[in-house]
Amino acid sequence: MSEFAHEFPQVPGLRYLNHAAVAPWPKRTADAVKAFAEQNVLIGARDYPDWLVLENRLRERLRQLLNAPSKADIALVKNTSEALSFVAFGLDWQAGEQIVISDEEFPSNRVVWEALAPLGVEVIQVSLRGDDPEANLLAAFTPRTRLLAISAVQYASGLRLDLQRLGEGCRQHDVLFCIDAIQQLGAQVFDVQANGCAFAMADGHKWMLGPEGLGVFYCRADLRARLKLHEYGWHMLENAGNYDSQAWQPARSARRFECGSPNMLGAMALEASLSLLEEVGMPQVESAIEARIEYLQQGLQRIANIRLHSPLQAERRAGIITFSLDGRSNQELFAALKERQVVCAQRGPGVRFSPHFYTPFAVLDEALAVIQQFAGA
Incomplete structure (x- = not known):
């Protein structure tokens, strides 16, 4: 290379x-940010429509990286934790329901589920030790299990799980499958359709070689409307450009999770970084x-x-x-x-x-x- x-x-x-923590930017990313800054100094947002073209290109690059069926499945979020919170506090939980995780998760993929304890939701931590960690996870399912939340790759050990096998197990047990993909997306081929997941999320600042403050949230189309929204604003509306309308509804696409003004600076950087991964x-x-x-x-x-x-x-x-x-x-x-x-x-x-x-x-x-x-x- x-x-x-x-x-x-x-x-x-x-x-x-240290790419599993925070990665250096490619030169093209620094150049893109520098050009964007200089443009803001000289002409401000005069060419904002061009920015939207680039943001749309970023969504397409992310769609391809995840092999999502449509750009409508892609939301641009602040970070992995925000996307996990959209799932955790968007689903309509019933007391006694269970979430299965591993005992090696980064705090982002543990604390958010434990925060549901006041609703009577139980978190089951499963050991990944042994020759068959997938079997350990699937064996923990009970009739009360509603969701499996797992990292594609464990942050401390680097253990890579068989996501397709887990996805098939979730399908057979009617369990939702949520993947924290931050330690795989940008490092290895990742496929939300092949994995059969309901949700997947990742930050851009690790293997995607982008900045902190911008990540991706994939939400399967049939589940978008089932996640209760807790953030509202002009950007998440179906008719976001009609500022005078008194009637409104959330966007049908995953943009419904993007409540306010987008992180255009981050978009410029991440789009450039992903162009390098695509080129390679x-x-x-x-x-x-x-x-x-x-x-x-x-x-x-x-x-x-x-x-x-x-x-x-x-x-x-x-x-x-x-x-x-x-x-x-x-x-x-x-x-x-x-x-x-x-x-x-x-x-x-x-x-x-x-x-x-x-x-x-x-x-x-x-x-x-x-x-x-x-x-x-």
């Missing part, structure tokens, strides 16, 4: 392995990330006393590999890496690396050398 190196002119010596091609992005995770796995296994906490099987891997060093604390290891400009994260039982498709293998070698030196110190 060296042909895209010019898109990531990072400072010399930087080893950026998601199958190629996935293959390149897999090659880098395999390379890191083999390199870490050659270092004495390294303990891997991520799956070793290719079908279970995504863009995350988490490890620790026996005899040294994770805080010490993380500090040593940070000192040598290895940008990573301390998550779960260890330190987490998350390269993207463009990450040079030389950067992986340098990061591994830092760990080897620290392990021998």
Whole structure:
């Protein structure tokens, strides 16, 4: 992927392995934001109709990235948590109903469901340990289970779940399927139709290489009207351009979840970032990330006393590999890496690396050398 190196002119010596947290922008994204800022300085919103054309193009790029049936299924939201909240507080819950999640979820995909406790909704946490985590999740279903909410990839371990199998299990048990896709969308091929999900959501600032403050919410067409709305404004109306009309109704499309003025600055940035992923091609992005995770796995296994906490099987891997060093604390290891400009994260039982498709293998070698030196110190 060296042909895209010019898109990531990072400072010399930087080893950026933290795309599962916040990713660097491609150069084209910075250029798009700069041009938008300069336009605002010189002519303000004179060309606002052109902005709407770009926003529409962003919706189409997101539709393709998720393989949603229609752009009408796509809402532009502030973040994953907002989209999860639309689902949690939009469904009409009955006391005694259950939500199944895993015991490894990021707080965004746990707290929002636990917040339904005053309504009598029960959250069932299921262990993903063992050879068949999907079976563990599906075995937790009871006649009272209404929704399965799961991350496509677990943020700390990098465990990738078989979403199609889970989707089929939900269909057989008449359970709604909600996917937090933030650790997969932009890193691996993702397909809401093949997965059979009711809802999917993700932020743009990780694997999609975009800014914070703008994400995507997919809501299956037959479920949109079933989610009660709690945010209202001019932008979510069916006839949003008719400011004088006294009669109104929510938009039939997923725009019904976008209550007010859009994040145009974020849209300019994310649209540019997604254009790069489209140019590379998601199958190629996935293959390149897999090659880098395999390379890191083999390199870490050659270092004495390294303990891997991520799956070793290719079908279970995504863009995350988490490890620790026996005899040294994770805080010490993380500090040593940070000192040598290895940008990573301390998550779960260890330190987490998350390269993207463009990450040079030389950067992986340098990061591994830092760990080897620290392990021998």
